[in-house]
Amino acid sequence: MRRPILALTLALALPASAQTTMRFTLDRETQGHVMVPGDLRYDPVRGYGWEDAARFSVRLPEGNYRVTLTLGRRAAAETTVKAEGRRLMLEAVRTRAGRSTTRSFVVNIRTAALPEPPANAPGGAAVRLKPSEIGSATWDDKLTLEFLGAARHVSRIEIEPADVPTLYLTGDSTVTDQRAEPAASWGQMLPRFLDSGIAVANHAESGETLKSFLTSHRLDKALSRMRPGDFLLIQFGHNDQKAQWPQTYADPAITFRAWLRAYIAEARRRGATPILVTSPERRNFDAAGRIVPSHGDYPAAVRAVAREDGVALIDLTPMTVTFYEALGPASASLAFNDGGKDKTHHNNYGAYQIAHMVASRLAAAGPELAGHVLPEGRAYDPAHPLPPETFALPASGIRSDKRPEGN
Numbered sequence: 001m002r003r004p005i006l007a008l009t010l011a012l013a014l015p016a017s018a019q020t021t022m023r024f025t026l027d028r029e030t031q032g033h034v035m036v037p038g039d040l041r042y043d044p045v046r047g048y049g050w051e052d053a054a055r056f057s058v059r060l061p062e063g064n065y066r067v068t069l070t071l072g073r074r075a076a077a078e079t080t081v082k083a084e085g086r087r088l089m090l091e092a093v094r095t096r097a098g099r100s101t102t103r104s105f106v107v108n109i110r111t112a113a114l115p116e117p118p119a120n121a122p123g124g125a126a127v128r129l130k131p132s133e134i135g136s137a138t139w140d141d142k143l144t145l146e147f148l149g150a151a152r153h154v155s156r157i158e159i160e161p162a163d164v165p166t167l168y169l170t171g172d173s174t175v176t177d178q179r180a181e182p183a184a185s186w187g188q189m190l191p192r193f194l195d196s197g198i199a200v201a202n203h204a205e206s207g208e209t210l211k212s213f214l215t216s217h218r219l220d221k222a223l224s225r226m227r228p229g230d231f232l233l234i235q236f237g238h239n240d241q242k243a244q245w246p247q248t249y250a251d252p253a254i255t256f257r258a259w260l261r262a263y264i265a266e267a268r269r270r271g272a273t274p275i276l277v278t279s280p281e282r283r284n285f286d287a288a289g290r291i292v293p294s295h296g297d298y299p300a301a302v303r304a305v306a307r308e309d310g311v312a313l314i315d316l317t318p319m320t321v322t323f324y325e326a327l328g329p330a331s332a333s334l335a336f337n338d339g340g341k342d343k344t345h346h347n348n349y350g351a352y353q354i355a356h357m358v359a360s361r362l363a364a365a366g367p368e369l370a371g372h373v374l375p376e377g378r379a380y381d382p383a384h385p386l387p388p389e390t391f392a393l394p395a396s397g398i399r400s401d402k403r404p405e406g407n
């Protein structure tokens with residue numbers, strides 16, 4: 001099917017102090033507009049274009065951007081929108097024939113660059129990316145939107161800088177923006193449950209621990225952009241518990257708690273609000289159909305630090321246990337990657353359910369966050385999950401047979 005032509009308006013005549021808005025519309029040729037064919041490939045010099053049949057990119061400096069889409073056309077349409085590393089922004093927005101609707105959300109984009117430390121000062125000039133991260137949508141100089149659905153239709157796009165609070169996510173492969181289907185994590189599903197008044201900056205990465213996240217300058221990157229009024233979600237433990245990783249192992253009674261408190265202190269020093277999260281449990285059933293705990297004393301350590309330091313807590317460990325047991329040993333596999341062979345990493349369905357859990361507890365974490373959780377995200381009962389057979393989400397075009405790293 002031939003895609004329509006996009007028209008681009010760059011408001012470059014605005015004063016230097018004004019914000020610049022980029023407008024893309026489906027329209028006839030008009031003075032002041034640059035016509036962009038639907039098959040025009042992205043070019044870094046031009047600064048915009050299509051990555052493939054579904055993904056459109058615009059070169060922009062790192063920061064938060066409000067994206068406003070006009071959806072609909074003469075025929076009925078249903079459009080799902082993802083951004084950057086497959087972050088779910090809009091889910092199955094339906095428009096009747098001849099009608100349109102406008103939806104907005106905020107996308108956070110970033111590069112690996114860090115402010116270079118002064119001469120002779122320790123530190124680094126960039127995040128130490130893994131080979132699999134280099135060139136990914138998570139760490140480039142573009143804002144990428146992916147339009148999905150058999151009957152999708154986007155008729156207008158507007159992009160402008162957004163001055164909104166940012167919710168920073170730190171963690172491992174169960175949180176990160178998984179780069180390819182069929183894997184998914186709760187961090188990349190979370191934006192779907194939040195309104196356009198807050199941005200999600202998912203800095204989590206596969207295989208990370210509290211210590212490696214710091215030594216690879218990932219925490220430095222988040223802190224370099226953090227401002228008063230922002231939030232920092234902290235979920236570690238999957239890999240910190242691995243004694244076979246001697247350089248990053250953290251004892252749950254001593255060093256793990258100390259590392260958590262360092263993250264909390266760094267957030268508070270910048271006027272941000274820290275929130276601790278216990279790890280999703282692994283899917284290990286016993287003969288009686290009960291989940292066998294795999295995280296040892298780590299969830300208890302997170303709870304203790306939250307209690308002692310007055311930090312909000314999202315206790316995912318017991319919620320995910322309830323979720324898996326409610327599905328049962330046979331159906332619980334339908335929430336996991338690699339056709340259920342993977343017992344740690346989730347697929348779109350599992351990640352979506354856990355993101356709903358997180359959103360429901362964000363609503364209870366304080367009024368500042370509660371106001372940004374959409375009505376449909378404010379309550380979740382893990383004992384009565386949505387049946388996996390009824391869940392449908394269009395898959396991204398980026399697919400991989402490789403299992404996620406870590407855990």
